[in-house]
Amino acid sequence: MPSTTRRFPTVATSPPSTRRKFLGRLSLPEHRFVADALRTETVGGVLLLLAAIAALTWANIPALADSYERVRSFHIGPAALGLDLSLQHWAADGLLAIFFFVAGIELKRELVAGDLRDAKAAALPVIAAVCGMAAPALVYVLVNTVGGGSLGGWAVPTATDIAFALAVLAVIGTSLPSALRAFLLTLAVVDDLFAILIIAVFFTSELNFWALGGAVLGLVLFWFLLRVGVRGWYVYVPLALVIWGLMYNSGVHATIAGVAMGLMLRCTRKDGEEHSPGEHIEHLVRPVSAGLAVPLFALFSAGVSLSDEAIAQVFTRPETLGVVLGLVVGKTVGIFGGTWLAARFTKAELNEDLAWPDVLAVASLAGIGFTVSLLIGELAFTDDPVLTDEIKASVLIGSLIAAIIASVMLKMRNRRYQKLTEDEERDEDLDGIPDIYEQDNPAYHLRMAKIHEDKAAEHRRRAAAAAAAARGPLDAAAPGSADEPAGEPAGGSSTGADRPA
Numbered sequence: 112m113p114s115t116t117r118r119f120p121t122v123a124t125s126p127p128s129t130r131r132k133f134l135g136r137l138s139l140p141e142h143r144f145v146a147d148a149l150r151t152e153t154v155g156g157v158l159l160l161l162a163a164i165a166a167l168t169w170a171n172i173p174a175l176a177d178s179y180e181r182v183r184s185f186h187i188g189p190a191a192l193g194l195d196l197s198l199q200h201w202a203a204d205g206l207l208a209i210f211f212f213v214a215g216i217e218l219k220r221e222l223v224a225g226d227l228r229d230a231k232a233a234a235l236p237v238i239a240a241v242c243g244m245a246a247p248a249l250v251y252v253l254v255n256t257v258g259g260g261s262l263g264g265w266a267v268p269t270a271t272d273i274a275f276a277l278a279v280l281a282v283i284g285t286s287l288p289s290a291l292r293a294f295l296l297t298l299a300v301v302d303d304l305f306a307i308l309i310i311a312v313f314f315t316s317e318l319n320f321w322a323l324g325g326a327v328l329g330l331v332l333f334w335f336l337l338r339v340g341v342r343g344w345y346v347y348v349p350l351a352l353v354i355w356g357l358m359y360n361s362g363v364h365a366t367i368a369g370v371a372m373g374l375m376l377r378c379t380r381k382d383g384e385e386h387s388p389g390e391h392i393e394h395l396v397r398p399v400s401a402g403l404a405v406p407l408f409a410l411f412s413a414g415v416s417l418s419d420e421a422i423a424q425v426f427t428r429p430e431t432l433g434v435v436l437g438l439v440v441g442k443t444v445g446i447f448g449g450t451w452l453a454a455r456f457t458k459a460e461l462n463e464d465l466a467w468p469d470v471l472a473v474a475s476l477a478g479i480g481f482t483v484s485l486l487i488g489e490l491a492f493t494d495d496p497v498l499t500d501e502i503k504a505s506v507l508i509g510s511l512i513a514a515i516i517a518s519v520m521l522k523m524r525n526r527r528y529q530k531l532t533e534d535e536e537r538d539e540d541l542d543g544i545p546d547i548y549e550q551d552n553p554a555y556h557l558r559m560a561k562i563h564e565d566k567a568a569e570h571r572r573r574a575a576a577a578a579a580a581a582r583g584p585l586d587a588a589a590p591g592s593a594d595e596p597a598g599e600p601a602g603g604s605s606t607g608a609d610r611p612a
Contacts, residue, residue, distance in 0.1 A: 155401020156278030159481070162406035163413040163507070170414030183411040193360045199411040203486055206404035208355055208369035210482070213400045214303040215373020216393040221300050223378050224387075235453050236294055240301035242449025243477060244269040247441030251433035260429030264491045264502055266309045268437025268509065270483035273299035274401055276476050279514045285521045288531040290462060291473055298446065298477055306483045307370050314490040316362040323361035326368060329354035334375045337388075364490070405482055412485045413507065415500045422508070424501055431505035434488075438478045438509035439516070446474035464531055472520035478513030480506060 169179045188194040188201070196204065221227040227237070247268035255262055273296060280287065287295070333350055351372060359365035378389035386394070415421070425431040450470055454461065461467065488502040521528070537546050540558045549555035 152274045152397075152401055153277040153281050155398075155405060156274035156276070157281055158402055158406040159272075159274050159409050160278045160282070162409040163481070166410050166412070166414035167417060167507075171417055179414050183414070192356060194356060202404075202408040202411045203489060204359055204365040205355070206408055207482075207486060208366045209396065209400045209404040210369070210408075211303070211307065211366040212369035212373045213393060213397050214300070214307070215370040216376055216378065216389050216396075217300050217373075218304055218370075219374050219376060220378040220387075220389055220393075221297065224380075225297075227297070227300075231457075234457060235450060235459060236297040237301055238453040239294075239446045239450040239474075240298045241305070243271070243298060243442055243446035243474070244302065244305055246445025246448070247437035250437040250441035254433035254436060255429045258429030258432070260433065261492075261498075264430050264434060264488065266306075266313065267484050267488045267491060267502060267506065268434045268441060268480055269302070269309070270306050270480045270487065271299050271302045271442070271477040272479050272481035272483065272510070274405060275481040275510065276479045276514075276517075279476070279479065279518060280521070283518045283522065285518070285525050286528055286532045287473075287521075288465070288528055289535055290465070291469060291528075295473055295477065303483070306487070307367065310364045310487070310490065311367050314364060314487070318362045319360055322357045323363060326354050326357035326361055326363075329357060330368075330371050330375070333372055337375055337377070366486075408482065409485075412489065413481075413503065415503045415507070417504060417507075421501065421504055425505045425508050428501065430498065431501050434484075434502060434505040435509040435512070438480050438484075438506070439512050442478035442480070442513065443471070443474045443516075446477055447471050450474070468520065469524060472517055472524070475513055475520060476517035478517070479510045481510050484510075 166179075169175050183199040184197050186195050186197050188196050218227075227233040248265045251265045251268055252262060254260070255264075276295065276299075329350060333347070333354065336346065336350075351368075354372065355365055355368045358368035373389075376387075376389035376392060378387050380387045380390075425435060447467075447470055451467070453459075461470075484506045485503055488506060489499060492499045492502060535545055535547055538544065539546055540549075540555060540562060542549075542555075542558070546555070
């Protein structure tokens with residue numbers, strides 16, 4: 112978002128600063144977009160959390176564990192098309208393509224209409240996200256170099272799961288100001304971009320160039336139909352399925368097809384458009400992604416053994432310990448350190464309503480790396496099912512530790528967050544626009560003056576009525592009233608009669 116669209120509060124006791132603000136107030140369109148997107152992701156995150164709990168319960172009850180393995184290993188699909196897959200693979204390669212389709216639209220929107228459009232505004236969150244991926248990878252490599260483990264899982268702790276993080280916020284009852292929520296969302300978008308690149312570059316098997324060529328031609332056709340204005344889900348959904356099938360058979364991970372199609376959608380608005388095509392489709396597909404695709408993936412992927420021996424392995428085996436430390440320590444140090452250094456060298460001032468401990472808490476929250484971390488864990492150790500399950504257990508435990516640490520830190524500032532959130536959402540004139548965004552609008556102040564004048568008139572009317580009610584009994588008891596003889600003091604006092612003549 113261009114920095115010229117932002118308005119930030121200044122401290123009245125000091126002259127206005129010419130330095131850029133970090134974590135300042137969002138523009139109104141960005142504020143609304145973030146609120147809408149995170150509302151859906153929060154619901155999806157709660158479903159994701161429930162799905163993960165269900166998977167762990169199903170896989171760890173002795174009487175049900177065998178059935179869990181049978182269900183997720185059940186194969187279905189046309190073998191002639193190379194798509195005779197287990198339910199677990201359908202969830203990882205098929206349903207997650209929907210998740211990455213939404214991620215592609217988010218990335219496109221951020222690049223053309225969001226915070227990543229302006230290089231100066233994008234610098235801090237991008238640097239924070241890059242450092243937040245590099246540091247966990249370095250922690251993993253260091254632990255496994257010293258411990259003699261496999262370096263193949265270096266990418267596992269690099270991802271952030273925005274839905275799971277928001278679910279944690281919902282469970283602990285903490286609300287973040289919009290600037291912190293937008294920062295977390297931008298981190299997740301950049302995380303998704305690099306996760307896509309990692310999957311495409313490092314986890315591509317032997318290529319089938321015929322299938323890959325067919326997928327590319329399908330994508331070109333998809334792009335062409337969008338550009339000439341062809342509409343109708345009955346055109347794009349079948350074409351998307353063909354592209355996905357060809358991409359899967361090409362050896363490139365099938366989720367890349369979802370990303371590519373998401374990036375092709377137009378996310379800028381033309382005259383007369385309330386929403387761009389990308390925003391409209393994202394609004395339709397995001398609930399499917401957050402409420403169905405990702406929870407089902409969690410149901411079929413998160414079911415790992417959490418026996419005492421398995422948990423002990425997480426903290427003693429270098430591969431799993433590297434994942435835990437990467438998520439808990441690497442993410443926090445990387446995001447916070449990258450943000451602090453970038454702010455220092457770009458001379459950006461932190462919004463005066465927030466403090467650096469708030470950035471540290473969000474950095475800790477970003478250590479929740481559930482969905483994409485589980486996916487990369489499956490891809491990194493496909494030849495070792497035992498280690499794959501141990502890596503998944505380490506992702507779960509690392510994410511849980513990160514969530515607990517972040518929850519404690521956020522709870523300490525929750526009262527402050529609630530006040531900031533109330534200020535951001537207050538709409539006293541009931542025009543649908545938060546008051547904080549109308550401080551430069553004369554019409555808003557005239558509306559508020561009328562509201563306060565009406566309130567003042569109502570209070571004067573009530574004051575007069577209350578005064579009249581208070582005088583009523585006194586008037587009834589006054590001399591000459593019908594209840595007492597004329598000339599007798601009020602209240603029947605005989606003081607005058609007792610005085611001597």
